[in-house]
Amino acid sequence: MAEFSTSVKDAGDVNIIYLKGYLDAHTAPILENTFSNLVDSGRYSLVVNFRDLSYISSAGLGVFMAFIEKIRENNGDIKLSAMNDKVFNIFDLLGFPLLYEIYKEEDEAINKFSQIKKLENGK
Amino acid sequence: MSKLNFLKINGVELKSNLKFQTFLGLAAVLFLFRIFFYSADSLFWVIINELLVGLTFVSLYFYLLDLIHSKIVDPLALVMNVGIINALIFFLFTFSSVILGSLISKAESSNINHSLLYNLISFVFSMFILASAATIFLAFRELYFYRQKKNVSTYFNTMIVFFALASLSSFLSHDLKYLKDTFFIISVLLILINSIRISWIAFIVKKEKISLLVLSVIISILFFVNLVKSSNDNLYVQMLTAFSPSLNLFLKIVMTYGAIYFSILFFTTLFHIPTAEAFDRKAQEVNFLQYFSKLITESVDFKELTETVTDIAVKVCNAHASWIAWKEDDSFKSIANKHIGYYDSINLTKFIFENRLEKGSEQSFIIKLKRYLNRPQLSEEIYYLAAAPLKAHNEVKGYLIAARKSDIIFDDEDRNAMDTFSDYASVAIENSRLVEESIEKERLEKELDVAREIQRKILPAKNPEYKNLSISSVFIPAFEVGGDYYDFFEIDKSKFGFVIADVSGKGISAAFIMAEIKGIFESLSKTIESPKDILIKANEILERTLDRKSFVSAAYGVMDLVKETVTISRAGHCPVILIRNNIVENLRPSGIGLGLNFSEQFVNSLEEIEIKLHNNDVIVLYTDGITEAKNKELEDFGSAHFEKILVDNSGCDTDEISNRVMHEVSVFSQSHAQHDDITLVILKWKQKFNNDGEKEWQNSAPQLKTQVM
Structure with a gap:
């Protein structure tokens, strides 16, 4: 059976979620759990790293939709990064690039958060 | 079914009624016979008299037998009945000299036909003795056969034959007195042999044994006193002998039986008392296990089952509290708590299984809590814990834990009991989980069938x-x-x-x-x-x-x-x-x-x-x-x-x-x-x-x- 796991790294104001394995209807609750733990503890600036994710199904995509609204209401965001071509294609077909910021590298996504922060502080 | 039972009960009642009527009829015939025909001088009338008394006794005996068998036999109740009847006889013997004496003298002094009055008094008195003797004898018979696994009726029936022979030979002339004595002695020997069969006391609980001990002392003394009284040459003995020598002898035999039986009962019970507690415990364990095996086949609900497991564990191990530490992922959660707070059980479970060697133990173990640092945090004082693994497919799924709130350590006996019980519980819990899983699987499959059906209709x-x-x-x-x-x-x-x-x-x-x-x-x-x-x-x-x-x-x-x-x-x-x-x-x-x-x-x-x-x-x-x-x-x-x-x-x-x-x-x-x-x-x-x-x-x-x- 294909396995799936997540791990979370704390990078200052931003949290990075690393996905690994197969994300489908059966493993989606694991990611859901990770998100709700972060959101419940007030972490709204999230970067998801897809480097080690081999597959994502529609139920896996649904997890991002479930949390994005609440996160954006709290001035946060989910930024996606480091997808392989296959995974990106799935996101792309559904039009996710219009709804989410997708970056080639994790750092770009983190920098984006800090830029916004600087802008806010500059005000 | 109920109708059949009803008929059957009716049948028994009809038969019992018939026996009772036969007894009444025979008693009436006996009474009339005594008034109109009886003469102690003629051997023929004496024999007829004895036969009539014998028949009356037999008819009453069978009537009472039916009566006893219509209820569930409880040995202690039988012993109580024997005691009460014995006490009645004792009072009768003690006060009858006075009462009977005054009655007879009054009758003699008055103008009434005193022979009729005398007959009436002696008849009532004798009938009472007859009934009492029959009841006591029946009680002995029931106690004899109670809890007997082997067929032992031969000894008892032989004894009855000799009772009858001894009783009936009592009216023989003095030349043949040795015959009566021989029968009597053989009867006493048979009583001794049959009185040893009192294995039923092993099966009663300690409390009952103690009350039996007290009862048997009182009753055996009563029997001895009544035996001595019935052997003296008193007014009532004279009256009874005049009525029927056989009945008098039978009464003596019954009194002898009672005196011997209850003396033996007393000593046997005395010797059983020290082991009573251990015996009770084993019996209780067996009962619980029986009850539990029955439950396994009936109940498949996991929660209900675990509740019962801890409930019985408390009793089997003489513990004060119990719970199950159930393995989930890599940690333990506490379920089915009995007499222990949820937080206490969680803390103790953590203490037992975290950073300790017992974590994966496949053996039962006992823990002293004296050195448990967080003990003051517990809401109750708990001194000892005993834990036994619950296994399925050779894998430890959790532990059954028993706790003592007193300073008495769990001994090997408790641990063995715990081991046996946890084995049973493992099987039961695994069964219930398998059944639950298959029900859940079936439900999901049904759900998918519905989904496929919807899809098929939509396309x-x-x-x-x-x-x-x-x-x-x-x-x-x-x-x-x-x-x-x-x-x-x-x-x-x-x-x-x-x-x-x-x-x-x-x-x-x-x-x-x-x-x-x-x-x-x-x-x-x-x-x-x-x-x-x-x-x-x-x-x-x-x-x-x-x-x-x-x-x-x-x-x-x-x-x-x-x-x-x-x-x-x-x-x-x-x-x-x-x-x-x-x-x-x-x-x-x-x-x-x-x-x-x-x-x-x-x-x-x-x-x-x-x-x-x-x-x-x-x-x-x-x-x-x-x-x-x-x-x-x-x-x-x-x-x-x-x-x-x-x-x-x-x-x-x-x-x-x-x-x-x-x-x-x-x-x-x-x-x-x-x-x-x-x-x-x-x-x-x-x-x-x-x-x-x-x-x-x-x-x-x-x-x-x-x-x-």
């Missing part, structure tokens, strides 16, 4: 047929219904609509959304012509019903049979493939999936493309079940593979093309279970040369016949 039963458009469709559902949907709509005489969609998620929830999608597209296709506008409207409608996690990818197209064009809009679905002159083109107008966004952004994202149809153009609609079909190495079937097959076969008719694709997909993924629905719709355009836009419907699905207003 078109047949493909529409046109003169210059051939259509093929294949749909293969996954075991866990995937939510694929496709459909065809007749818009007007010259326009034909088609849709393909994939609902996110699986199972019954996907099936319900599918049903909703079908309704939306079916109604929108009749009122809105532009594919883009239909998708915009569909998204608006879905905003009201879709939950945030769900979305639908869809592609909608309209074919104009007169203008020979196809217009396509796509909301997040796989591209529509066009094969023209052996060249594949992925038609991928931009568009976000339905349900992902409900703002202007969705509307703005949607594109609509129009293509002029050429002769032999092949249009392919599909879901990712094809491109993501996997082989043993978990590799995807892939778009390139798919497109190559399409190109290679684009010259064939639509059925042939889809057959080729499905064949390749099934060969590719034969060693890997299909995990998503597969849908493939192929349309092929045949240029018409007399272009009049006429269509022909053959065997079309019912919904295709409805005309648009």
